[in-house]
Amino acid sequence: AGPGTMSASGAAAGGGRSGTAAEWGGFEDNMQGGGSAVIDMENMDDTSGSSFEDMGEMHQRMKEEEEEEEGEAGAAEEEDGEFLGMKGLRGQLGRQVADQMWQVGKRQASKAFSLYANIDILRPYFDVEPVQVRARLLESMIPVKMISFPQKIAGELYGPLMLVFTLVAILLHGMKTSDTIIREGTLMGTAIGTCFGYWLGVSSFIYFLAYLCNAQITMVQMLSLLGYGLFGHCITLFVTYNIHFHSLFYIFWLGVGGLSTLRMVAVLVSRTVGHTQRLILCGTLAALHMLFLLYLHFAYHKVVEGILDTLEGPNMPPFQRVARDIPVVSNAVLNTTAKAIALTL
Amino acid sequence: FAGLADVSISEDIPVEGEITVPVGSHSPDEDFSTLDEPVRDTIMRDLKAVGKKFVHVMYPKKSSALLRDWDLWGPLVLCVSLALMLQGGSADSKDDGGPQFAEVFVIIWFGAVVITLNSKLLGGTISFFQSLCVLGYCVLPLTVAMLVCRLVLLAGSGTVSFIIRLIVVVAMFGWSTLASTAFLADSQPPNRKALVVYPIFLFYFVISWMILTFTPQ
Numbered sequence: 001a002g003p004g005t006m007s008a009s010g011a012a013a014g015g016g017r018s019g020t021a022a023e024w025g026g027f028e029d030n031m032q033g034g035g036s037a038v039i040d041m042e043n044m045d046d047t048s049g050s051s052f053e054d055m056g057e058m059h060q061r062m063k064e065e066e067e068e069e070e071g072e073a074g075a076a077e078e079e080d081g082e083f084l085g086m087k088g089l090r091g092q093l094g095r096q097v098a099d100q101m102w103q104v105g106k107r108q109a110s111k112a113f114s115l116y117a118n119i120d121i122l123r124p125y126f127d128v129e130p131v132q133v134r135a136r137l138l139e140s141m142i143p144v145k146m147i148s149f150p151q152k153i154a155g156e157l158y159g160p161l162m163l164v165f166t167l168v169a170i171l172l173h174g175m176k177t178s179d180t181i182i183r184e185g186t187l188m189g190t191a192i193g194t195c196f197g198y199w200l201g202v203s204s205f206i207y208f209l210a211y212l213c214n215a216q217i218t219m220v221q222m223l224s225l226l227g228y229g230l231f232g233h234c235i236t237l238f239v240t241y242n243i244h245f246h247s248l249f250y251i252f253w254l255g256v257g258g259l260s261t262l263r264m265v266a267v268l269v270s271r272t273v274g275h276t277q278r279l280i281l282c283g284t285l286a287a288l289h290m291l292f293l294l295y296l297h298f299a300y301h302k303v304v305e306g307i308l309d310t311l312e313g314p315n316m317p318p319f320q321r322v323a324r325d326i327p328v329v330s331n332a333v334l335n336t337t338a339k340a341i342a343l344t345l
Numbered sequence: 346f347a348g349l350a351d352v353s354i355s356e357d358i359p360v361e362g363e364i365t366v367p368v369g370s371h372s373p374d375e376d377f378s379t380l381d382e383p384v385r386d387t388i389m390r391d392l393k394a395v396g397k398k399f400v401h402v403m404y405p406k407k408s409s410a411l412l413r414d415w416d417l418w419g420p421l422v423l424c425v426s427l428a429l430m431l432q433g434g435s436a437d438s439k440d441d442g443g444p445q446f447a448e449v450f451v452i453i454w455f456g457a458v459v460i461t462l463n464s465k466l467l468g469g470t471i472s473f474f475q476s477l478c479v480l481g482y483c484v485l486p487l488t489v490a491m492l493v494c495r496l497v498l499l500a501g502s503g504t505v506s507f508i509i510r511l512i513v514v515v516a517m518f519g520w521s522t523l524a525s526t527a528f529l530a531d532s533q534p535p536n537r538k539a540l541v542v543y544p545i546f547l548f549y550f551v552i553s554w555m556i557l558t559f560t561p562q
């Protein structure tokens with residue numbers, strides 16, 4: 001029963017091995033050559049299922065092959081250097097299996113990392129309910145009265161992102177109706193660049209100033225605050241791009257724009273200590289926010305010249321006939337803007 | 346071998362495995378058999394799949410065919426035809442039609458990617474390309490609207506034509522939004538459907554706006 005048992009175990013081992021090879025056979029095309037030759041299982045077929053003596057013979061053959069390879073491989077020394085350590089593991093087959101496992105594992109790990117790391121970082125900032133978004137939109141127009149203790153800012157990015165896209169859409173509408181001609185670049189590119197540039201750029205700048213002025217605010221909170229502050233801009237531009245009256249625009253600019261600026265300023269004041277710091281931070285934010293709205297209106301706004309002429313007569317001050325090309329602004333506009341800002345401050 | 350006489354295999358463990366080794370590589374999936382068929386069959390099969398999806402968009406029932414076998418041929422064809430039809434509507438005749446085509450292309454694909462990322466971040470169960478597929482296919486009603494607008498504009502460009510175009514575009518915009526919502530909203534948690542629908546609404550609104558304000562030169 002001795003030799004019979006031996007051949008059975010030999011058959012099992014041989015069968016197991018060829019089974020493994022068949023499993024991994026699917027990865028053969030993924031092998032990048034390396035230094036090892038692809039094992040031709042047809043040759044192994046003769047020895048699988050055979051007795052113990054043949055296994056020993058096979059091992060001897062493989063050792064001889066390796067010695068040959070070592071002798072030849074002068075150039076591919078680095079690759080062989082890797083495999084020399086695997087010699088203990090059943091030689092070539094062990095090498096192939098280990099190499100395939102390592103490559104597949106590495107590929108899967110890098111794929112998983114790049115895919116999941118990117119999305120999951122942002123997932124907590126999108127965890128909102130529609131009711132919350134609506135509440136925050138309305139709150140962004142209501143300045144808080146209590147500035148003695150830090151106001152809570154929700155670090156959420158869904159609302160701000162949607163508001164920026166809405167602003168882009170409204171801007172596109174304004175540009176289309178005003179027949180703005182963009183020579184280099186596209187309408188869409190300009191709109192997206194303007195809105196995202198403002199949101200990200202001004203947020204970063206104010207965050208930097210806040211860092212200098214020792215204000216308690218994080219980057220995500222700043223992005224969220226400024227994003228929700230664009231709600232006022234959206235409303236103003238939506239109305240005034242369709243109804244072309246300058247006085248209406250100024251009312252909206254001061255009223256709606258002013259309210260959302262006041263809210264942002266109040267929240268920042270509640271988180272800053274010291275009069276100079278508060279002044280610097282809030283003055284900058286207020287100026288940038290209000291000026292942005294002014295810029296958006298005048299840069300992309302169609303002046304219906306013919307209608308204005310007939311309605312208001314020829315005594316129109318020249319500054320109202322502004323700008324189909326951005327940003328040529330006359331002195332009168334600068335004066336008026338300066339006066340308006342002086343009024344708000 | 347006398348010392349090895351007591352080594353034995355336990356009866357519980359079945360000895361199994363393949364002794365015969367298959368010669369040559371056998372491909373894991375059977376689709377390789379389609380390599381031998383005539384090219385016409387391949388093309389017709391793909392065209393039929395695309396056509397079936399078009400029908401699904403025009404009559405949006407809650408079926409999963411659009412989601413299961415997604416493909417991007419339909420969206421590509423729709424996007425290119427829409428962009429071609431929107432070309433040549435620039436205000437200044439000195440502008441070349443280049444930016445217009447690129448604009449539409451970028452809007453559609455960039456917008457679709459953003460909506461997909463948004464729905465994934467909000468906890469959606471749909472995959473990236475499935476969502477792209479659905480959003481692309483639901484541009485079909487708007488492409489039809491563009492065609493109708495162009496035909497109406499051939500007849501004249503007065504107030505009546507504007508009203509007709511407005512009605513057609515608004516109807517198709519509603520159809521697009523409803524169709525894509527029917528497919529996409531199911532994959533979201535129920536209380537957040539509004540959060541996913543709003544960007545889709547904005548997306549098709551921008552496209553509809555471009556169609557409505559199109560004036561040929």
